[in-house]
Amino acid sequence: MRWSVLTDNLDILLQGLLVTLQVSVLAWLLAVAIGVVVALLRVTRSRAARFLGTAYVEFVRNVPLLVLIFFLFFALPDIGITLSGFWAGVIGLGVYTGAFIGEVLRSGILGVPRGQLEAALSSGLTYLQAMRLVILPQAIRTTIPPLGNQTINLIKNSSLTAAVSVFDILGTANLIGSRTFAFTPVYIGAAMLYLVLTIPAAIGVNAVERRLRIGYR
Amino acid sequence: MAIIEFVGVNKWFDKLHVLRDVDLSIERGEVVVVIGPSGSGKSTLIRCVNRLETVQDGQVIVDGQHVEDPRTDIRRVRQEVGMVFQQFNLYPHKTVMQNITMAPIRVKKMPRAEAEKRAHELLERVGIGEKHDAYPGQLSGGQQQRVAIARALAMSPKILLFDEPTSALDPEMIKEVLDVMKDLAHTGITMVVVTHEMGFAREVANRVIFMDAGRIIEVGSPEHFFQAPEQDRTKLFLSKIL
Ligand SMILES: Nc1ncnc2c1ncn2[C@@H]1O[C@H](COP(=O)(O)OP(=O)(O)O)[C@@H](O)[C@H]1O
Numbered sequence: 001m002r003w004s005v006l007t008d009n010l011d012i013l014l015q016g017l018l019v020t021l022q023v024s025v026l027a028w029l030l031a032v033a034i035g036v037v038v039a040l041l042r043v044t045r046s047r048a049a050r051f052l053g054t055a056y057v058e059f060v061r062n063v064p065l066l067v068l069i070f071f072l073f074f075a076l077p078d079i080g081i082t083l084s085g086f087w088a089g090v091i092g093l094g095v096y097t098g099a100f101i102g103e104v105l106r107s108g109i110l111g112v113p114r115g116q117l118e119a120a121l122s123s124g125l126t127y128l129q130a131m132r133l134v135i136l137p138q139a140i141r142t143t144i145p146p147l148g149n150q151t152i153n154l155i156k157n158s159s160l161t162a163a164v165s166v167f168d169i170l171g172t173a174n175l176i177g178s179r180t181f182a183f184t185p186v187y188i189g190a191a192m193l194y195l196v197l198t199i200p201a202a203i204g205v206n207a208v209e210r211r212l213r214i215g216y217r
Numbered sequence: 218m219a220i221i222e223f224v225g226v227n228k229w230f231d232k233l234h235v236l237r238d239v240d241l242s243i244e245r246g247e248v249v250v251v252i253g254p255s256g257s258g259k260s261t262l263i264r265c266v267n268r269l270e271t272v273q274d275g276q277v278i279v280d281g282q283h284v285e286d287p288r289t290d291i292r293r294v295r296q297e298v299g300m301v302f303q304q305f306n307l308y309p310h311k312t313v314m315q316n317i318t319m320a321p322i323r324v325k326k327m328p329r330a331e332a333e334k335r336a337h338e339l340l341e342r343v344g345i346g347e348k349h350d351a352y353p354g355q356l357s358g359g360q361q362q363r364v365a366i367a368r369a370l371a372m373s374p375k376i377l378l379f380d381e382p383t384s385a386l387d388p389e390m391i392k393e394v395l396d397v398m399k400d401l402a403h404t405g406i407t408m409v410v411v412t413h414e415m416g417f418a419r420e421v422a423n424r425v426i427f428m429d430a431g432r433i434i435e436v437g438s439p440e441h442f443f444q445a446p447e448q449d450r451t452k453l454f455l456s457k458i459l
């Protein structure tokens with residue numbers, strides 16, 4: 001085996017790592033924004049809002065992520081919207097993971113005792129203020145571990161962007177592999193690079209969880 | 218003019234009729250104690266004052282504003298009505314200071330420095346001046362409830378509602394909370410207190426209301442209830458709690 005392919009191509013592999021990181025961070029921000037909106041839709045009194053939130057979650061969760069990304073990349077040009085592989089990947093991942101994060105946040109919100117909302121509302125806060133200042137900060141604390149899992153899933157799922165010509169970790173590995181046929185070292189190397197991202201993410205989640213617990217009950 | 222008025226109020230939870238033809242008028246500055254068996258509708262009654270519960274029939278008028286009218290801006294009413302809960306409901310992720318200043322800063326747009334100065338005064342008043350940087354989880358139940366009272370007072374409400382404020386407390390902490398409430402009773406604020414602490418009622422209540430099965434059965438002075446309750450249901454209830 002020619003392990004030297006890894007060192008010979010270290011610069012483009014690190015470039016791939018950077019792309020994976022960029023896709024993941026942008027998609028994560030989008031997913032959290034969507035997740036918050038979906039979770040709020042699903043806990044309000046309005047039946048229409050709950051329906052909308054539920055429909056979104058059920059639709060997105062039950063469609064393969066790769067289909068979403070292909071749709072954004074190949075089908076949207078039909079209606080005049082052309083996305084690069086990078087942005088089709090970011091949006092697809094964000095839309096997809098947003099549904100899962102929405103579910104996680106929803107159960108977190110439902111886990112906050114009812115009296116918290118009542119105290120906040122009775123003090124004169126608006127519903128949105130009560131959510132933002134009182135309910136969501138508490139909901140997020142209990143949902144840090146599942147949110148961490150979703151984040152790690154997102155990083156791993158970002159490899160699907162390789163299918164729309166993004167040179168992320170996997171895309172770069174595919175390229176090197178097809179040029180050198182040194183598949184074993186290349187894909188082991190790719191796996192290592194994913195671990196470089198996911199293991200610190202897991203450690204980070206634990207640290208955040210511990211820090212947020214301080215001073216809290 | 219009355220500051221709280223219930224006129225022919227009925228409320229149902231689905232098929233359960235929890236408030237039945239309630240008429241009640243509470244004057245400015247009055248201290249009213251509400252007693253009655255569990256499930257008789259006491260919590261529901263006071264929660265209708267700030268629309269934590271909506272009524273299906275009748276009128277609830279708070280300082281001239283029709284709470285039952287969906288067009289009424291309930292947040293204006295809520296700014297005048299402080300509420301203290303059995304389970305305290307302090308925000309566990311916020312310090313004592315942040316618990317108290319949140320509504321003045323966010324709702325009244327009070328400058329932070331002013332809100333904090335006032336919070337310090339209120340904490341002194343409820344006897345826990347030094348605890349402003351603590352989190353609720355670091356305080357005893359009695360201390361938490363006193364912070365909750367300070368938080369309710371921070372909006373300078375005209376009315377304070379208490380829903381069994383000492384029921385979740387260990388016996389040795391009940392007195393410290395009742396003492397704070399007794400001090401408040403002498404300040405001219407209107408108080409509606411659901412409690413079975415009859416000593417508190419005897420000392421500071423202007424009127425006691427006895428509820429059973431969603432109805433107001435008997436209204437009178439504390440002396441009336443101690444010496445000569447009229448209704449059999451009242452006598453039976455008092456014989457159990459006294
Ligand atoms: N949110 C609710 N949904 C359905 N039933 C309720 C709800 N809240 C209270 N009830 C019922 O209404 C009745 C009155 O309750 P409540 O006002 O809490 O009584 P109390 O405070 O006197 O114990 C009880 O039978 C209670 O079970």
Ligand SMILES: [Mg+2]
Pocket residue numbers: 259260261380381
């Ligand atoms: Mg009750």
